[in-house]
Amino acid sequence: MMPSSRWEASASRGRRIPHAGRERRGNAGTTRGPRLLAALLAVALLAAGCSAATGAASRAAGSSALTGPGATERSVPGGSSVPTAADTPPASPGVSPDASAGPTAHLTILAAASLVDALAAADSAYQAGHPGASFTVSTGSSAALRVQIEQGAPADLFLSADTANAQALVREGMADGTAVPFAGNRLTVVVPSSNPAHVRTPADLARPGVRIVAAGSQVPITRYADQVVANLARQPGYPADFAARYAANVISHEDDVRAVLAKIELDEADAAIVYVTDAASSTHVRTIPIPDAANVPATYEGVVVSGSAHARAAAACLAWLAGPGGQAILARFGFLTP
Secondary structure, X not given: OHHHHHHHHHXXXXXXXHHHHHOOOOHHHHHHHHHHHHHHHHHHHHHHHHHHHHHHHHHHHHHHHHOOOOEEEEEOOOOOEEEEEOOOOOOOOOOOOOHHHOOOOEEEEEEEHHHHHHHHHHHHHHHHHOOOXXXXXXXXXXXXXXXXXXXXXXXOEEEEOOOHHHHHHHHOOOEEEEEEEEEEEOEEEEEXXXXXXXXXXXXXXXXXXXXXXXXXXXXXXXXXXXXXXXXXXXXXXXXXXXXXXXXXXXXXEEOXXXXXXXXXXXXXOOEEEEEHHHHHOOOOEEEEOOOOOOOOOEEEEEEEEOOOOOHHHHHHHHHHHHXXXXXXXXXXOOOEOO
């Protein structure tokens, strides 16, 4: 505004000139004042135009700088867009932004039911380190989800509660790359908070009248539980036919481990074998530890689904989940390192 002010001052002085001219006699003194005033006004208008042009050029340069590399556009009412410098949110503990990790995208993830709580937290943490990334997560039995992928269900990433289902997709050519282990788990017995059947040890699972709920035969938790039951049958103090007695007490087979847990929470069964992480997620059950000698490790593996439109972003997400950032989130929910 300073140039404009200077020009306004000059024009003001010009308006006083006609009075000076009238002190002199004759026509020349009468006409000189208006001519000078017109000339000064023309110069003032020319200077104001230059000032406006300079300001427009400066604004254009600023806009160009903002819309260069590393900038985003922010929409405003009325359908226009205003360029704003890209702003990375503060990273959560264990998460650091990494532009080399691959492109960000909205990923569709099919995941084991036991991962539902951990993935909700992982979504927020991953977005903090990778602005623009987000998840849509569908959970269920790993076996059922694998079948969905085989039948053409759209997915970018498959996170299984075992190694068998992930590696099956690799063998079938339906995975992009190899299976990546990203989590571990253990098993425990759960009973309702009231414990109506008075289950005290895993040996009580073979007692007549104890109602046990399990998952379907293809669900990973069932395969792990069957291994635990077989191991318990070989422990001192357990009957040789422990496995048969256990099987005789099963009253229902549910779709996945979270459905099994829900039956116990609702007092619709007396006991079940679930993952330690599932037991920890509920305030309506009590746990009965399984002896270390009989317990089994559960290993979770993930694969990028072949044909994913976001294969690089899915691979980057899986690598993060298996790395320090993802492991920190999983550990909060009781998962072990694979």
